[in-house]
Structure formats: C-alpha cells, structure tokens
Amino acid sequence: MPADSPSPSSLPSLLLLLPLFSALSILLFKRLLKGASVAISVGSSAVCFVLALLMLGSSDSVTLIAPFIQVPGLTAALEALVDSQSRGMIFIVQSIGLLVHLFSLGYMKDDEARERFFGALSLFMFSMNGIVLAANLFMAFIFWELVGLSSFLLIGHWFEKPSAAEAAKKAFLTNRIGDFGFMIGILCLFMANHGDVSFSGLKESLASGPLHETARLHSGLMFLAAMGVFMGAVGKSAQFPLHVWLPDAMEGPTPVSALIHAATMVAAGVYMLVRCSFVIEASPSAALWIAWTGGITALMAALIAVRQDDIKRVLAYSTLSQLGYMVMAVGLVASQAGAQHDSASPGHPAMFHLYTHAFFKAMLFLGSGAVIYACHHEQNIWKMGGLRRHMPVTFATFALGTLALAGLPLTSGFFSKEAILGVAYEVKGPWLAPLFWIAVLTATLTAFYMTRMFCVAFLGKSRSEHASHATEVPAVMALPLVVLALLTLLSPWDWAARLLSAMKPDHAAPHLTVLSASLLALGVGVGGGWRLYRNAESDPLAGRPWSRWLENKFYFDELYQGIVHLVQDGMAWLISGLDRGLIDGLVARLPASIAGRFGQRLRALTGGQLQAYGFFLGLGLIWLIYELVMVLPLNPR
C-alpha cells in the first residue's frame, strides 16, 4: 500500500491486484509463508475495504487493467468500469468480505488448512471484484468462472469429507451449465453487435445501432442472447432448475456460506442481470421467462425451507427464495420497460433487495456459524434450543436478522420487499399478474419458516448436551455480528443509500394494497410460526404426505441423480461401447481385415505348385495380350 492516497483510476486495479497477490502467494507458497498467510489475507481484505470506501467518493471511469486478448477482430481486455452500481456492489462485497475474514479468524482458528482457506478466500475476493468491476461481458465471464473456481475450493475446503467434495463438484458443474448459457448469450451479443460486448457499447447500440435492428427484426436472436445471459445468472444465483447446488454448498465452512452463498457470489447473477437489463428489456418474452423463473424459485425454496431441520439449510433455501425474488423483480421491471424503470437511472428494486438482503443474510449466516461453533458443530435445530440465555449477542443479532427477513416494518427487509411487491403489483398483462400473489405467498412462508427456526433454535429448553453448554462466541466473531446488525438497521435509509446511489430506487410511494398484503403476510407467517413452534419439542408438521415432499426438496436431487445416471452415465456406457465396437470396427478393423483376407487369398497364387505357376504365367500372358490388343485400344485415355 503506497503511502500517498491512490489516484481514483488506480483504485480498481488495486482492488483486483491486492487480493490476487494475496491469493497466489498464499496458495503457491503457503509452506514458506506459514502463519503470515492469514495476516496477508486479512490485511489485503482490510485495505480493500478502505479502497472500497475511497471508491464511493470517486467518479465514473473506465480503466484498462490488462490487455487480455487484443487482436484485430477481437478485443477482450480487462477493463474496470466504475459507476454507481459497481461502487455500491464493491462496498457490499468488501464490507461483508472484511467482516467474514474477521469472523473466520475465530471460526477457523483450529483448522489445519487455515492457510488454504484464507488463500481461497482472497481468490474469491479477487474474482468477485472482477465481476463487479467488469466493463465488458468477456471480463465478466472470466471472473464469473473464477468465482466458480473459488467457490469450488471453499466448499471443498474439507475435501477429505466425501460430502464436501461432492458438494464442491456439484456446485462447479451446475455453475458450468449456467456458464454454458452465459457464453452463448455473450457470443450472440458479440455477433449481433459486431464484436463489441462492453456494457456501454451494447447499451448505445441497443438505443441506435446494430442491436437496435436486431431487436426489431430478429427477436429470436435477441431472445437467445437474453436467455443466455440469464442462464448464467440461473447457475450463479441458483435459480430453478439449477438451484440444487446451493443447499449442498452448505458443506463448506460457515463463513464461506455467509460470504459467498448468501451475500455476494449468488448475488452476482442478479447484479449481472441488472447490468444487462437493457438486453432483457429488448426481448419481452425473455423477461417473462425470467420473472416466472424467479417467482417459481422463490415459492419453491420457501416451501422447502419450511421443513428443513439443518440451520444452514433453512438459511440456504431462504437465500434461494430471496434470490428468486430479486430475479423476479428483474424480469418484472424489464417486462415493463420504459413504464417504471429507466435503465439509465441506477436504482433498481432487485439491487435494493440484494443490498439489504446481503447484510442481514450474512448476519444470519454468521449467527448460525456462531451457533454451530458454540454447539460443537451441531447443525440440527431440534438439537439446539434455549440458546437465548447462553448467547445473548448472537440471539439479539439473529432476532434482528429474522425480523428483517420476515419484513418487519422499518427494518431493511421491509423496504426492499415492499419495492419488489410494488413492482409486481403494478405490472400489466395476464401472464405476469399471478406473480404478485406468488410473491405475497412467499413472503408469508418466509416469515413462517424464519419464526420456526428462531423459536426452535433460540427459545424454549436446550434439547441436547452441546446446546446446554454453549457459550457466547469470542469477540472477534461477535464483532462482525454487531457490525452487520448496525448495517442492517441503517442500510434502508436514504442517507445511507445515497452514498450507494444505485442501491435504492427512487420510487417510494407505497401502494395501500401492497402495504396491507405485506403486513398480512408478516402477521400470518409470524403468528403461525409462533403458535406452532413456540414450545414444540418436535416438528408438528412432520409425517404429512405433503410435508414429505417438502422435506425431500421435491425430490429434485433424486430426479437429477436419475438423469445423470441414466442420460450421462448410461449414454457414456453406450457410446463408449459403440466407439469401440462400431466406429473402430468400421474404420479400422474392417479395412484391415479385408486387406488381411485378400492377402491370405492371394497367397494361394504362390501355392508352391510349379504347374500352377506355369498355368498362371500362361494365363497372365494371354490376359496381357488380350488386354493390350483388344481392350486398351478401345478405351484411349
């Protein structure tokens, strides 16, 4: 860190280089660095946080960081785009990142592979910053994949544990499927826009350029492009049907879950969708698909969360559900392009929710991490209980998070959810109208399952040995909780959001129906949860047939398992057999055996019988003469 304050244009470079340096040095030389690696990682994160604060005050700019590929016909440079949206997102990423680094100091204290963990964490920070700062889609894709890699490394941190290794693999592969679509989208845009995939270029071109023509005349291509970009988001933000990896990703250390799988990486999909919202606006059918995908994800995940017993899984499904909310908002806003949201204005309901959700969900996850830490890695809520007394700080912050997520008025969750509901309420068109009710239902369920979890884990009596001996976590872990709680309280208010201007939409007048619907949802959800679980010893909902469906996550895992088994492995078996039998047989063995057969037959010519030789010679002579005298003169060449 140079002594003098860095010039604004070098901020993005530093934001990328510092974590990269930290990651590489730790991952490659961790033996040499030993304990220093933790310090490097936390230090770089702290510096980056300061940089992020500095950046909040900087002006919009595009900075060339590295000429990744620059040949005639293709420029895929690493360029950092600093605008209101990226500034805000960087702030979220860096602030939560720093807190998670701090929390991890306590949480991972006894881990043998601490260095590797911090190295991967730095790698993640690097990649995430890259996505946020990306000025063009190529750069976005590059870091998109790197985020997948760091997520792979962090989920699989305890790779000796088969479940963790499998979860890491699943996460990476599912993300890859999303990236497959993302790349198609990028390529379509590249083609349609004559080789320019920078956000500014695309936007201009859509207003008056080649893309404008494409959108008008070739809606199929535009749809493909929009859906491609969306598919990337589906993978990264774990939307239906690629949602299966996120709950499994909870196998990773809990701070990771807080950072990656709640606040930042999964939000990258939404961030990217908002960045590209003009593309989606250009294809109304894509917007419809996106909105419905989000809605279905929100509802489905909320339903599943009702019947989960693992504290982290409940939060994971809750995250899914909230991400669905955001995606739905993107789709809805895009489908009403021009009517409500001017893509030039930075505020977007989805980004607002992303922003508020990031803080309270990170807090919830860290809180659950604290609980797990205190209960000696017990994650089942039915084996907790009564933690209120043992862990007052955690309890308080967790309660705040629960309320914010449930949407208690004046908490951050209330405002952002309100904004999305408002959009959903105002949309026109028969295909989109039901989404409002889905959103309300989801809100009800959210309030319900959060109350359930809170009641079961923190209230009542301790239901296990570990839970009864739990003690408050050390200060280094408690501090992030408190800071996040403060942020949760402060974040929705205009004076805070003004700094992060992209994070809050201007639109503010709450509609009466929307307000009453959301209050009703809160009341029904919290009330129902409180009644059912206030003093429950076991889950009163267990055993119902519908509840088994929820408990087993609608059997998605089993379905996918079957598909993988049948389609992938079965086909692999079949094709590999065909490859060896048919292709090899036709291309190699058949001609070879024909030649061999001929050779064998021809050996009869030299069978050793002198007379046969004489006969053959005579015949040959006659043939030759006949050929030369009778045949060839007739077929001159």
Added chain:
Amino acid sequence: MSPLFIALLLPVVAAVALSRGAPLKLASTPVALANVLLILGVMLSRGFVSPEVVSHVGSIAMLQSPALNLSVGVDGLSLLMALLTVVVSVCACWQIDNKREGARAEHIVAHLISAGALGAFVCRDLLMLYAFHELALIPTLLIIALQGRGESANRLRVAWKATVYLGVGSLILLAGLCWLMVSLTPEGAALVTDLDSLLKLAKEHPLPALKQAQIGLVLLVGFGTLVSLFPFHTWAAPAYATAPVSTAMLHSGVLKKFGIYGLLRVLPGMLPLALSQAWLQEALCWALLGNILWVGWVCIHQRNLDEMLAHSSVMHMGYLFLGLAAGGAVALEGVALLAFAHGISIALLFALAGRMRAQLGTLEFRRLGGLGSHSPALYVLFCFGMFASIGLPGLANFAGELMIFVGCFGHPGATALGMVQWTAIAALWGVVMSAVYGLRALRALFQGTSGSGLFLSDPPLAQRGGLVLLASLLLVAGTCPWLPLRLIAPAPKDKPAAGAVAPKAH
C-alpha cells in the same frame, strides 16, 4: 547457416550419443534445455516483427529437379510451436525415471520425437514438413510396442493399430499434399514444394472452389487422422494410455499438433475457399462434434486416469477443428494458441499421471482417493493441469477456446445462426462435459477418503522442475495471452478497438 539447423541437429546428436552409451544425466535433459535456450534466443533475435515475416532462413538443396530443398525458417506460428516442442521435450526428459530399465531407449525416443516435431514446425517446404513428422512418428510407435505398459500382446495390438492408422493417414495426407502441389504448380513447370512459393501461387492463381474443397477433404482426412479427428480417432486414446510417460507427453502434447499446424499452413493460405463449400464445412462440423460430444461421452465413461486423459486429449482436438471450420483470423489465431496451450496442459497431466502410476501402481478411480492430503504439491499441479484443460480462465487453454468461439460468431452483420454457430453452441456443451470428467477425476483421486494402503508422496524439489515449468507456463499464458498472441497475431489496428470504449464523463 541458420541456428535452426543446430536446433534440429542437437536432439539427433543427443539421441545418437545416448544410443552409444553417453551418460543419461549429461546428454539428455541438458541438451533439451540447451535447445530451449536456442529457441528462446531465436525468438529474441527475431524481435517484434510481424508474424508473417520468415526469419532465420536457411536451405540445403536436396534435389535440383524437381527442386526439393531442406529449407528452414520461422514465422510466428512456427516459433510458437517450436517453443512448445522444446519446452515439452525438456519436461519429458525430466520426467523419465533414469533408474528404470529401458530409460535409455525412452530418452532416445524423446529426442527423436523432439527432432522430428521441431523439423516439421520450422521447415518451409511442404514435403519436408510431412517427412519430418513421419520421422518422429516411427520411434513413437516403436516405443509403444516395446516399452508400453501392460501385457505385451496388448501393447503390440495398440501399437499396430496406431501404426496402421497413422501410416494410412499419412499416406492419404501425402496424396493430398501431392495433389495440392501438382494443382498449384503452373502447367508444364517443375513441381513447386516450397511453402512460400506455393502460398504466392495460390494467391495469384486460386484454384476453383470445388477443387479446393476436394483437396481440402483429402487433407482433412489425412491430417485429421494424425490429429485423431472423429471417426479416425480410435487409435489415439489406447496409444496414449499405453505409451511410456515421456512418449505420451510428447506425442499428445507436441507431435499431434503437427496435423493442426499443417492445416493452419495449408487451409487458409492455399485453399481459402475449401470450407466455403457447404458440404465440406458440414462434414467437418459433424466430425468435430463427434470429437467433442461423442468422445466426450466416451471420456465420461472412463474409470481410469490415463485412459481418461487420453480420451480428453482426443476430445479437445475438436475445438481446434472448430476453429478451422470457423475460419477467419481470430479463430485461426485461437487455434494456434489453443494448440500451444493444450500441448502444455496435456503434457503436464500425463507427466503427473505417470508419476502417480509409478508410485501407486494403479490409476483406477475406485481404488484411489484422498491423495490431496498426502501430496499437496501434486494436488496443486494436477489442479493446474486439469483446470487448464477444462478451460478455466486464467489458465492457458481458455484464451484459445474463447478466440475460437468468438471466431465462430465473428461474422459481422450475421443475424441468424448458421451451421458453424450451431456447431459452436453444441461444442460449448463440451466444456461442461469436460468439467464433468475433469472434476470427477479430481474428486476420485485427490479428494475424499484415501484408499487403503496406497500412498503418494510429493516428488523432491529437483524433480518438480519440469512440472512447475509447465504449470507456470499455463499460468503465464493464461493470464497474459497477449504474450503468445504477439507471436502469431498482427498488432491490433490503431482505430479504437471494439470493446475498448473510452470512459464517459457523467
């Protein structure tokens, strides 16, 4: 006298010396290293000139009429491939376990392959280019037959299959090259075999499009067989899986790239219209999809690391052909870059697989696991190789693949998806497939609980050199692809390039 002749001669001399009993430690790896320095020297003395410029020219007349010269010279593409050759050669020599019986033969073969490949890459004569490749092929096949792994009957079968495939393929190739040269040579003149003269002739008197396509088909089959283009691929995987480590590294990493190199030399320059014939382009597209999807599926079925790597190497050739099918400067530069990157990554993976097999005795997935905790260094190196091979950004292969895909979509003004674009989309699915098997291997070998009684230790530092060299090349070429691209691509024009948009004031 061109320094390239020295570069060609060095490995041959080393091979001869080794066969006469020269000490392995002195005569093998150091010579290969010297060649790396030599090629680097050539690269430096060449300076930053345009990629088309042929420098370090030298020539020895072999026949006057028809004129046949052993002429050498490097342009950017040649230099990149030569660099690949010498780097992989040095690492291959480094990897050979000198204590093993037959190590000497392996060293000799490694040097011979290196010489042949180098010759093929720096030759400026179309016929000699072919000849050098063939020369490298024979020791490869012999060493597979004689020192491959497994039952002798099995390795003989594998070697024979490869021999027959490659023999037939190279003869088809020879026929195609002859046809090409004869067609381009003006009526009544002595045959032209010189690459540069042929390029000039092709530019001045282009052949009819149909004839270009016909010659292109023969060449695609010929070169394709050498590069294991579907459906002529079944020789490759067993051969790599059976070959000794150094041979597998050199053949899959370097020698196989000859076919691609040859096509890069011939197709765009001499037969520019060949792939504009729809039938040929469609045939190529189907074939390369066969490589990517069909072989990809075969690859998923493998339950053994070296067979999986072998199939994956076949699979990845599909992307190179995709670039050729797309045509256009970006895609072709991508092909060259990916060929380079793939050579490095597959060599690294084969080297690791060989090392693991030597210690563990098996590479079967179901018998292994949890090696990551025993040998973190190998784990990291393996991650490098595997993630590079599945196209992770930041490692070398990604940039090439990206350029190829972009090349497929890079037709300005196109508003509907054509054959090439749909092929590219289907080929993109291959990226997912390669992640499936790549991660499966990683998971099965290095993660999870360790297998019983099998132990893997990190190699001592001195023996990591070659592996680290390859891995760091992957990283450097991956993070800074503009460095290798500077060799093969012209500098971007001065006009504000697409994508790089000046910052806007708000």
Added chain:
Amino acid sequence: MITLQHYLWVSAALFCIGLAGVVARRNALVVYMCLEMMLSAANLTLVAFSRFGVRDGLPDVNAQALVFFTITVAAAEVAVGLAIILALFRAKQRIETDSVNALQG
C-alpha cells in the same frame, strides 16, 4: 501359294502347343521339350519374317543371325537345365514337377 500368314499361324500354333505342354505336362523332361518347342516356334517366326521381309531385294539376315543365337543359347540352357533336373532326380528319385512344393505361401 504359301504366304507369310501361313508361317505365322503355324508358328503361333507351335508356340501355343509348347505353352500348353509346359502347363499341362508334369514330367520335367517333357516340360523342357515343350519349352524348346516354344523357342522353335519363335525361330520359325523369325525366319518367316526374314524371308518375307525383303530389303533391297535380299532377305534380311539380321533375324536369321538371331535364330542362330537362339539355337545356341537354347543348347546352353538345355545343358544347365538337364543338369538341374538330373540333380533333382538324384535328390528325389523323381522328375515330376509336383515333387517340388516345399516352398509355398
């Protein structure tokens, strides 16, 4: 009038008979005689052509010279041939051509 045609037909017939004999007979000596017959057919052809191919009013003696050479060479061939057949007879007590079929394939 006997023309060139007649000679040629006769010699062609002779040649074919010789050829057929070589192919059909198994006794090496008879085969050898048939070979001689082929040579004779050739000689007859040569002489006939020489006789009818008049040059400057005289028959062309070149061809007839060749005939003499042919006869001489045939004699030499017979000498060597008989020696070999004799050796065969000594080794196998047979001179049928089907007695030699160890080399095959």
Added chain:
Amino acid sequence: MSVFYSLTLIALAGLALLLLEAFDSKRALRYARDASLGLCLFVALRLLTGNLNCSSEALPSWVSPWLSFDPLAQTFVVLGLVSTALVLALLRIGESYIRQYTLGGSMSEFYAIPMIMAAAIGFMAAARDLVTVFVALELVTVSFYVLVSMARKSALCLEAGVKYLILGAMSTGVLVFGMAWIYGVCGTLEFSGIASALADPQIAKAPALLACGLMIAALGFKVAAAPFHVWVPDVYQGAPLPISAFLSVGSKAAGFVVLCRLLEGFLGAGSVVAAEVRQLLVILGGLTVLLGALPALHQSSVKRLLGFSSVSHAGFMILGLSSVAPGVTGTGLASFYLATYLPMTVLAFTVLTVMRAHEVGDDLSEIRGLSKRSPMLAFCLTVSMACLAGLPLSVGFLGKWLVLLGLAQAGQLAALVIALIAAACGFYYYFRPIVAAYSSSEEPRKAIEVSIPAAVLLVLLCAVVLVLGLYPAPLNGLLQLTGAPAAAALLR
C-alpha cells in the same frame, strides 16, 4: 581405358577365378576373390568419376555397331558392377554356411559366375539391338539358374532352381517370340529402328501391340511384375541369401534396362502404341504393387517377405516408367528408384546373411530378441526396413514420392490409390521384423559377433542409405536419364 575392355577384363577375371580353383590354393583363392571384388568396385568407381572412356570411338570397330555406352548404359553398368561387388562381399560373409550345401564344399562358381554376369549386365545395358540383348540377357539368366541351384545339398535350393529354370525358360520362349514379332512389325531389331518404325503412322497397330505385349510379358518376368511374379517368393526363399540379394538387384537391373530401352521406343514421340502401352504399364504396376504387398502381410519368413517386397517395389518402378511428370523421365524415375532400392535391400540381405552365418534363421520367431544379441544388426535391420517401407527422409521415400507424384500429375487416380494402399500395407509388414528384433525373447540366446568385414559392409550400406536419404542430390542426375535411341542413331 575403355569401358568395353574393362567389362571384358571383369568377365575374363571371372573365368580366371574358375581356373584358379584347379590349383587348390586356398589362400591364393581368397586373395583372388577379394581382388575380383575390388576390380568390380574399381571399374565402377572409375566409371562414376568419368575416368573411363565411354565414347563410341573408344570401342573396337567390330563392336561399335552392337554396343554404345550412353548415360543410361553407364548407369546400369555401375548398378550391375556395384551389385556384383556387394554380392561377392555377401558371399564372403555367408561362405561358411553356403559351403555346407555345395557338393564338395566348392565355392568357386559362386564367385566366378557373378563376375561374368556383371560383364553381361554391362553389355546388355549398352546393347543397341535385341540380338545383343538376347545373348547378354540369356547369359545372365542361365547363370542365375546355376547360382540358384548350386547349393544342391539343400532341397530348398534345388526346388528353387527347378522352379526358376522352368519358368525362366518359359519366359525366354516368350521373349524370343516377342522379338520375332518386333522384327516382323518393325523390320529391324535395333532399338533406334524400332522407335522410328513405331512412330510411322502407317504401321499395323494390332501386330505392333502384340509384339509389345510379348516383350513386356517376357521382361515382366525378369523384373517380377505381376502376374509374372509367382516365381519370386519361392526362389528368393529357396536360394542362398547372397543369391537372393543378387536376384533382387541384378536380375531387376537387367530386366529394367532392357525394358527402359524398349519403352523409349514404345512410348517415344509419335509412337502409335504409346497410349496403350502406357496404360498397360499403369495397370501392370498397380497389379504388381498390390500383389506384392497384400500377401506379404502374412509372411513370417523375412526372406520370403523380401521376395514379396521386391515384387511390390518392382510395381513402383513400373509405375515410374509410365510417368510423364515434367522434369523427370520415366526411365530416369525407374533408374532412380532402382539405385535407391539397391543399397537398402542389400542391407536387409546382409543382416540376414550375417545372422544365417551364426545359425540364426530368417523366421520372425528367430529374429525376436535380436537387439539383445546384436544391437548393430537390429539397428541395421531397422534402417533397411524403414527405408523399404518408404519412411520419409530415408532413401526409400523419395522414389516412392516421385512415383506417386507422377501418377497424380498424370491423373491416374486409381493407380494412385492402389499404390497408397500398398504403401500402407508396407507400414505393417516391414515393421514386423523391427518390432520382433526389439522385443524380448523368453529364452536366453547367445550374442552374435559381427565379423569385421561384415561390420564394414553394414556400416557402409547404412551410411549410404542414411546419407542419400537426407541428401539425395548425387542421384539427381538419374532422374533425367533417357535411353535416347535417336541420339544413338546419330552416333552411327
């Protein structure tokens, strides 16, 4: 000194060798044999360096109507002399084993006869008319009958002798018959006369074609062209190794030089039969490469394999003869091919001879483990087989390539494909001995000591093969060779 006298001297030396046998002085004999080998090489070298007078003035006046030593003749004189010298060397290396099979251990004929044959090949190459050709050719053929069946104690030798004798005599019959028809059609037996007669559009085409056909058939037998190749594998396998080697190069050289001379006429400018004959050559060549290559796939005896291989190579040479590529003559291409074929095939036979002298047979099963017993032999075998297979940058490649190129230029696609198939088969059958040589055999066998003369020969041949492969420029002149009967006519 004139080349004519040199050749005569060689023939006389051969006769003297025969006479020397009577004195029964082992040592003198050995010196005499080495001296005759040296003489062959000496003459060949002088001819190559241009120190022998080849002009027609240097010939005695009674000879000049019959002989003329034009460049084509000189080439084949050298080829004949070199192959004779090599065979003499081979005989010396393999003497110990051949001696077992001759009556009374007599070896003198083996040395004497090739000397006479060398002179005969030389005269045949220089012949200006068919009479001379006939005499010289029969001298070569009859000598071969003797050489093949000389090792009479071996049943296989005898069998080979009988087969060769009867089939060879048959071809002689066809040859003379063909000559008769040539004479009938053209009215002359001189090459130049034949060429000018065939260029006369008035000539009756059918008899001309018949004559050409008969000649090609008879010479096809000598050069082992299909379908007249059936004798080759049997005779190669049965004859002593040095003699097989001589057959594969000497007999081929003899056949090809005559074929070249005749084809200069048949295919010459304005020849009425040119198109048909050229097409026939392509058909014959295609048939020959295929019938040589396919049965070779299954051979386990390397000797027999080399027999089939020589058939296949003959096919390539015949295809070469039909070539019309610019800058290369058909004759030149065939001569080039033959000149490159000579060292590599003799190298293979040398390896086999050395092995045979150490009681190691030529079956693949016996070759197994050769690399352990004698790395040098294994290496030489590898080199020779790789060259025979036509591996690029080996001496065998260029000839094949030029032939393929010629076919491509002539648009003979079917023949091209067939030649490619044959070449592809070559990759299989030539590599089997190599693989066998380097694979390990179960039973331990004792090492083979290569004697110094044998080692010298092997090294020399390897060097020639390898150097010529990389640097074939010295042979470049061969490619433009023509028999040029017109030029010969001018000399008269």
